[in-house]
Amino acid sequence: MTKRRALLSVSDKTGIVEFAKKLVSLDFEIISTGGTQKTLTDNQIETVGIESVTDFPEMLDGRVKTLHPKIHGGLLGKRSNEEHVETMKKHAILPIDLVCVNLYPFKETIQKRDVTEEEAIENIDIGGPSMLRSASKNCESVTVIIDPIDYETVISELSETGNTTLVTRKKLAAKAFRHTASYDALIADYLTNQVEEGEQESLTLTFDLKQSLRYGENSHQKASFYASSIPTAFSIASAKQLHGKELSYNNIKDADACLRMMSEFKSPTAVAVKHMNPCGIGNGKDIYTAFMNAYESDPVSIFGGIIALNREVDAKTAEKLANIFLEIIIAPSFSEEALEILTKKKNIRLLALEMREQKDISEKEYVSVLGGLLVQEMDTLVEDETTWKIVTKRQPTQTELEALVFANKCVKHVKSNAIVIANNERTLGIGAGQMNRVGSTKIALEQAKEQLDTAVLASDAFFPMADSVELIGQSGVKAIIQPGGSIKDQESIEMADKYGITMIFTDVRHFKH
Numbered sequence: 001m002t003k004r005r006a007l008l009s010v011s012d013k014t015g016i017v018e019f020a021k022k023l024v025s026l027d028f029e030i031i032s033t034g035g036t037q038k039t040l041t042d043n044q045i046e047t048v049g050i051e052s053v054t055d056f057p058e059m060l061d062g063r064v065k066t067l068h069p070k071i072h073g074g075l076l077g078k079r080s081n082e083e084h085v086e087t088m089k090k091h092a093i094l095p096i097d098l099v100c101v102n103l104y105p106f107k108e109t110i111q112k113r114d115v116t117e118e119e120a121i122e123n124i125d126i127g128g129p130s131m132l133r134s135a136s137k138n139c140e141s142v143t144v145i146i147d148p149i150d151y152e153t154v155i156s157e158l159s160e161t162g163n164t165t166l167v168t169r170k171k172l173a174a175k176a177f178r179h180t181a182s183y184d185a186l187i188a189d190y191l192t193n194q195v196e197e198g199e200q201e202s203l204t205l206t207f208d209l210k211q212s213l214r215y216g217e218n219s220h221q222k223a224s225f226y227a228s229s230i231p232t233a234f235s236i237a238s239a240k241q242l243h244g245k246e247l248s249y250n251n252i253k254d255a256d257a258c259l260r261m262m263s264e265f266k267s268p269t270a271v272a273v274k275h276m277n278p279c280g281i282g283n284g285k286d287i288y289t290a291f292m293n294a295y296e297s298d299p300v301s302i303f304g305g306i307i308a309l310n311r312e313v314d315a316k317t318a319e320k321l322a323n324i325f326l327e328i329i330i331a332p333s334f335s336e337e338a339l340e341i342l343t344k345k346k347n348i349r350l351l352a353l354e355m356r357e358q359k360d361i362s363e364k365e366y367v368s369v370l371g372g373l374l375v376q377e378m379d380t381l382v383e384d385e386t387t388w389k390i391v392t393k394r395q396p397t398q399t400e401l402e403a404l405v406f407a408n409k410c411v412k413h414v415k416s417n418a419i420v421i422a423n424n425e426r427t428l429g430i431g432a433g434q435m436n437r438v439g440s441t442k443i444a445l446e447q448a449k450e451q452l453d454t455a456v457l458a459s460d461a462f463f464p465m466a467d468s469v470e471l472i473g474q475s476g477v478k479a480i481i482q483p484g485g486s487i488k489d490q491e492s493i494e495m496a497d498k499y500g501i502t503m504i505f506t507d508v509r510h511f512k513h
């Protein structure tokens with residue numbers, strides 16, 4: 001009886017020597033390509049070189065080694081089809097029963113600093129994916145392995161019953177196709193980015209499992225967290241967890257919202273988030289002051305929330321943070337003393353991540369709908385304040401102007417009919433998630449209460465009627481910033497003038513649905 005044949009051709013040679021030794025002990029003949037053969041020979045494993053199977057030299061800088069009917073016929077020929085068997089015999093093609101391939105490191109190559117296009121292109125593997133596809137298509141008879149993690153399963157099945165099970169072969173084939181699909185998606189993305197912009201006829205994104213989650217939004221929903229295959233530096237997926245339980249589905253969404261908000265600010269700032277809306281944003285001369293400002297914005301809602309800070313957390317700030325029940329604290333770093341204080345709290349999660357400004361973020365945003373995916377650029381537009389128009393008689397003071405800039409940055413991150421009341425240090429009242437703008441205005445005013453003498457108000461979109469402006473005028477708020485653009489803008493302007501307040505039109509809407 002002829003020996004079974006295994007073809008080994010791997011770039012990542014981890015574990016290949018042990019795997020090959022076990023295959024030899026199971027009476028497999030090993031065929032291998034240049035580098036793999038060298039590794040195996042150096043380890044006293046007998047192999048047949050690919051060239052003696054194909055009767056062709058490896059050529060064109062390795063671009064052609066395994067692309068040959070002797071290889072692909074051996075992989076694809078159906079063992080149960082007489083005609084196939086006859087044809088294979090006629091052309092002296094011997095079956096190949098097992099293929100172990102991992103591909104040229106394209107992903108790693110394109111992540112290297114200053115990688116040239118030539119280098120990237122040379123790292124596109126052609127022969128490897130072709131073998132994986134051929135072997136996977138014929139998984140009825142052929143075992144295909146792309147991941148050293150699977151060596152053990154394959155060896156133990158071969159040892160126990162003489163063959164892998166059909167279920168294992170099918171699973172491995174599906175895994176190989178996922179792998180080649182993901183590999184090709186990265187290549188497509190890389191090449192597209194070299195030459196094209198805008199939308200393409202199809203979207204081929206690839207993400208890798210980052211974390212199996214205990215459950216989703218609710219405990220009866222299964223969920224997982226996949227991170228972009230090319231890691232993004234400013235992402236919750238890249239944060240280093242220093243302490244605490246693993247993140248939950250809702251934690252990840254909230255933490256992500258927190259990071260997006262933080263990217264608005266450069267000076268020391270603290271952002272507190274609850275259910276993807278800010279419940280307090282504060283700035284200050286140092287991170288302690290910024291945190292205290294964020295805390296005082298809404299000392300009730302911060303309970304059970306998520307906090308991001310854009311400076312190292314020091315001991316003084318940590319003492320305050322430790323007094324509140326918080327799900328997560330994210331900061332670029334924590335001083336040793338701060339860590340000592342905070343790690344005493346078993347349930348808090350501490351994440352370290354360098355913050356980024358909006359101008360450095362160029363990601364797209366994807367939102368799933370039933371049967372589809374909406375894609376848009378992120379709302380990272382940095383507004384040009386010189387184009388803002390003061391449409392009322394009253395001019396803002398310098399302090400009010402600072403508060404207006406701050407409030408306008410905050411309001412971008414509040415959901416649905418967003419209203420933010422703030423001074424130049426912190427938010428005072430936030431109206432979110434309402435189905436009408438006047439409702440949000442009332443909530444924000446109610447929350448800001450007696451703190452309105454230096455307060456300003458930002459709205460993410462125009463006021464459709466003057467009713468909200470009337471409430472604002474009556475409240476004591478000194479200035480409003482909004483995009484403008486309603487057919488009833490004039491009524492709003494007159495109402496603002498009636499109460500002697502300032503109104504600025506930015507001409508930029510910031511919906512967050």
Ligand SMILES: NC(=O)c1ncn([C@@H]2O[C@H](COP(=O)(O)O)[C@@H](O)[C@H]2O)c1NC=O
Nearest residue numbers: 011033035036063065066067104126127128
């Ligand atoms: N050109 C070919 O026919 C070909 N056949 C296999 N490879 C790849 O060559 C690598 C292994 O090469 P070596 O054994 O020489 O180190 C593997 O990543 C395998 O996927 C090829 N290389 C690129 O396409």
